[in-house]
Amino acid sequence: MAVFKRGYERYDGPLTGAVTRFLAVPRFVWPRLLAERFVLVLLLVSLFWPLLCAIFIYLSNHANLLPNLNEGGDAIQKLLRIDGRFFATFMNIQSTFAIILAAVAGPGLIAPDLANNALPLYFSRPVSLASYIGARLVVLFGLLSLVTLLPGLFVFGLQASLAGSSWLAGHWTLGQGMLLGFLLYILLLSLVALACSAYVKWRVVAGALVLGFFFVLAGAAQIVNQVFRVEWGSLLSPGYTIYTIWCALLGVETAADAPDAGECLAAVLVLLGALLAVLLRKLRPVEVVS
Amino acid sequence: MNQIWIIARLEIRRAFFSRRALWVYLLALFPAALFLGRGVSVNYDRREYAAKPVTPATLLDRLPTGTTDKDALAAAGPPIRDRQWRRGKVEHRSLHYFDGYNRVWLQFENGALQSTRRVPLHSFAQDSRIYAGVFQYFYLRLAVFFGCLGIFLNLFRGEMIDKSLHYWFLAPVRREILVLGKYCAGLIAAAVIFGGGALLSFGALLSYQTTADIETYLRTEALAHGFWYVLAAVLGCAGYGSVFLAAGLVLRNPIIPALVMLLWESINGFLPELLQKLSVLHYLQSLCPVPAPLDPSAPPLARMILSPAAPASAWTALPGLLVVTALVLYLATRTARRLEINYGAE
Numbered sequence: 001m002a003v004f005k006r007g008y009e010r011y012d013g014p015l016t017g018a019v020t021r022f023l024a025v026p027r028f029v030w031p032r033l034l035a036e037r038f039v040l041v042l043l044l045v046s047l048f049w050p051l052l053c054a055i056f057i058y059l060s061n062h063a064n065l066l067p068n069l070n071e072g073g074d075a076i077q078k079l080l081r082i083d084g085r086f087f088a089t090f091m092n093i094q095s096t097f098a099i100i101l102a103a104v105a106g107p108g109l110i111a112p113d114l115a116n117n118a119l120p121l122y123f124s125r126p127v128s129l130a131s132y133i134g135a136r137l138v139v140l141f142g143l144l145s146l147v148t149l150l151p152g153l154f155v156f157g158l159q160a161s162l163a164g165s166s167w168l169a170g171h172w173t174l175g176q177g178m179l180l181g182f183l184l185y186i187l188l189l190s191l192v193a194l195a196c197s198a199y200v201k202w203r204v205v206a207g208a209l210v211l212g213f214f215f216v217l218a219g220a221a222q223i224v225n226q227v228f229r230v231e232w233g234s235l236l237s238p239g240y241t242i243y244t245i246w247c248a249l250l251g252v253e254t255a256a257d258a259p260d261a262g263e264c265l266a267a268v269l270v271l272l273g274a275l276l277a278v279l280l281r282k283l284r285p286v287e288v289v290s
Numbered sequence: 291m292n293q294i295w296i297i298a299r300l301e302i303r304r305a306f307f308s309r310r311a312l313w314v315y316l317l318a319l320f321p322a323a324l325f326l327g328r329g330v331s332v333n334y335d336r337r338e339y340a341a342k343p344v345t346p347a348t349l350l351d352r353l354p355t356g357t358t359d360k361d362a363l364a365a366a367g368p369p370i371r372d373r374q375w376r377r378g379k380v381e382h383r384s385l386h387y388f389d390g391y392n393r394v395w396l397q398f399e400n401g402a403l404q405s406t407r408r409v410p411l412h413s414f415a416q417d418s419r420i421y422a423g424v425f426q427y428f429y430l431r432l433a434v435f436f437g438c439l440g441i442f443l444n445l446f447r448g449e450m451i452d453k454s455l456h457y458w459f460l461a462p463v464r465r466e467i468l469v470l471g472k473y474c475a476g477l478i479a480a481a482v483i484f485g486g487g488a489l490l491s492f493g494a495l496l497s498y499q500t501t502a503d504i505e506t507y508l509r510t511e512a513l514a515h516g517f518w519y520v521l522a523a524v525l526g527c528a529g530y531g532s533v534f535l536a537a538g539l540v541l542r543n544p545i546i547p548a549l550v551m552l553l554w555e556s557i558n559g560f561l562p563e564l565l566q567k568l569s570v571l572h573y574l575q576s577l578c579p580v581p582a583p584l585d586p587s588a589p590p591l592a593r594m595i596l597s598p599a600a601p602a603s604a605w606t607a608l609p610g611l612l613v614v615t616a617l618v619l620y621l622a623t624r625t626a627r628r629l630e631i632n633y634g635a636e
Contacts, residue, residue: 038546100549115451202451204443205310207545212436215552219428220320226420227324228331229409256382256397 015126025109025135030142033105042104043146046097050151053090054158057082061162082159084250087174090155091181091246095239097147098189099214105143106193107206109136114282115201123285133194133279140190148182177249185242188268191275192238198282214239231258235267242268293463297471298478305441305479314440317433318487321424322494329498332412339388339411342370347389350406353396357403359383362396369396414503421495422580425488425519430526430574431555434484438530439548441480445472447538453633466623473535473619480527488523492516515579522577525611529570532615536622539629567602573611576601 015021033039060080113119122132156175160168196209217237224233234240241264247254248261259267305311349366362385363369371386383398392408410416449455458468496504496512533551537544555571566572575582581601602610 038543103545103549104543200310202448204447204451204543204545205440207543208436208439208443208548211545211549211552212432212439216317216432216436219432223321223324223424223428226423227328253378256377256380260377 018131021127022131022135023138026139026142029109029139033139033143036104039101039104039143042097042101046094046101046147047151049090049093049097050155053086053155056080056086057155057159057162061159082163083171084174084177084247084252087152087156087178088243088246088250088252091148091152091178091185092243094148094151095185095242098144098185099211101144101147102140102189102193103207103210106140106190106210107197107203109139110194110197110283111201111203111206114198119283119285129280129283132283136194137187137190140193141186144186144189145182148186149179152178152182174250177246177251181242181246181249184245184268188238188242188272188275191272191279195275195278195282198279231255232263235259235263238268238271240264241271293467294471294474297463297468298474301445301472301475302478305444305475306482308444310440310444311479311483314437314483317437318483319490320433321429322487322490324424325421325491325494326497328417329494332498335411339393342388343367344390345387345394347392347394350387350389350394350396353403353406355403355405359385359396359398359401359403362398362403366396412500414499414507417495417499418580419583421492422578423582424491425522426575426578426582429484429488429491430522431571433487434480434523434526435530435552435555437484438476438480438527439534442473442476442531442534443538443544445476445535445538447544450631450633456631459631465626465629469535469539469619469623469626473531473622476531476535477528480531481524484523484527485520488519489516492519511579518577518579522574525577525608526570526574528615529574529611532618532622533570536618536625539622539625563600570611570614573602573607576607577604 034043060082063077063080113122123129153175156178160171160175192213193206193210196206196213197203200206200209218239221233221235221237221240224236225231234244241259244254244259244264245261245268246252254260345366353362353365357365366385366387369385369387371384373384373386375382381400383401385396385398387394387396388411392410395407395409396403397405397407446455449458459465461468463471492515496507499507534544534548537547541547555569558566558569558571601607
């Protein structure tokens with residue numbers, strides 16, 4: 001259809017800086033998410049475990065304050081040791097809160113744009129597809145860091161400060177492993193949440209899909225292992241694969257006959273690729289009228 | 291009744307044939323597909339192992355822990371497969387034998403025998419226990435749960451998101467009738483999909499058993515077991531369905547109660563006996579004919595504190611589930627009477 005009457009002109013004035021534009025979404029979404037009661041409650045509840053871990057670290061570094069503790073022998077000393085296994089357990093429990101948080105916060109980031117055909121409006125502005133996805137990843141990164149990275153670094157920092165520089169010199173790889181492990185996990189979780197949000201358009205269903213993605217795949221991996229009497233089925237479970245990678249980063253041994261960290265990393269990379277492909281396929285600034 | 295059936299008939303097509311129903315079918319058919327795959331694998335193994343050398347079980351049983359790999363090879367002869375790998379500072383070796391009935395793996399670490407793992411080439415009793423585990427840990431706890439979440443949330447919350455609920459409310463029927471009609475549609479769809487899925491997977495389990503096993507099983511317990519598995523799946527749909535329908539009516543974000551329910555059902559085994567009885571899963575598991583084995587992947591500490599409550603009898607479980615369903619539906623109908631549509635809030 002020819003348009004003869006043009007009542008507008010293209011804006012050719014100065015643009016807002018690229019970084020400011022990129023951070024516009026997080027700037028508005030973070031306060032909105034933190035104002036949600038459930039998110040706030042979840043954040044508070046997720047701090048209980050780090051708090052318990054902090055108490056445990058304090059006790060393990062002040063074992064001499066408890067007179068009967070030293071009489072317990074090796075078993076007690078082993079129990080009180082702060083090593084890779086301690087941090088792996090810490091990360092494993094915090095990751096559950098992160099899944100719930102992603103299921104609550106993630107679906108609202110893309111689904112409403114798709115449901116209301118807002119993508120053409122976004123992409124008619126100086127916003128690229130990469131920055132659209134990146135801005136939403138930053139939103140989730142910030143939020144999920146509150147239950148993963150920040151408490152993790154706090155716990156590690158507490159142990160390092162109480163145990164002294166000699167412990168830090170010998171165990172700095174634990175901090176590095178936790179940082180890398182959580183970064184990979186946050187990326188995976190954020191992409192799952194965004195892909196689900198883009199895939200189903202409905203916030204509520206997308207939230208269920210994020211939960212289902214982790215819980216159902218973990219169950220499916222178990223039953224594949226059971227029915228076929230194999231171990232490779234565990235590669236289907238994102239929770240298991242990421243935990244194995246964490247164990248490798250923290251120097252914790254895993255079951256000998258289960259898939260190793262290299263195989264798990266390959267599975268995670270394939271999954272990340274698939275999630276990114278779903279996002280790129282769904283986020284097209286076109287409106288199909290059928 | 292006529293009005294309920296008309297509403298159900300209108301809704302049922304959407305529940306069965308919408309694009310969103312695809313993943314519900316996937317969930318329901320996944321165990322059946324796995325057991326069919328297992329059947330193919332068992333038949334392949336039977337043919338494969340028929341040509342393999344047999345090492346007498348007595349020879350393998352005689353090897354104590356700590357035997358060196360060289361001594362084991364000398365005693366048991368050449369294995370079917372010899373696999374060696376290194377993990378950290380430990381040199382692993384796995385020797386694979388077949389004793390005519392079991393596949394046997396001798397696991398060595400740094401040249402010393404650590405453990406012997408026996409897996410029967412095929413055992414109906416073991417398969418039956420695994421099916422019970424798959425049914426109770428995956429099918430009831432996850433597939434039926436998430437499937438019902440998808441189907442029953444769609445009935446009211448989906449209409450609100452699509453901004454089409456007011457068409458139903460303009461129809462000259464009472465709200466209670468509307469709720470019951472929609473519930474019936476969801477229940478029929480869920481029961482057919484998940485009851486059918488349970489039946490298919492049970493059939494897939496039986497499809498690759500030996501003729502002798504099948505004949506004995508069919509003469510004794512097969513029909514009863516099949517019936518109880520299907521009934522448990524259907525009652526699961528009825529119980530979870532009523533809860534999700536009510537959640538979709540009452541709350542703007544029904545994911546939160548769904549999440550709470552999922553966590554409650556997941557930690558059910560760790561709770562005191564009295565609290566365990568306050569879950570749908572406890573009654574569904576009570577109806578299952580074969581008790582599920584403990585989750586082998588659970589950490590030892592978790593397995594130690596896991597204390598499943600004594601199963602309820604069928605005569606308690608059945609009416610119990612139905613009464614809870616009726617109660618939740620009653621509350622849902624009461625809520626529907628006062629429901630005001632505010633699409634702007636969606």
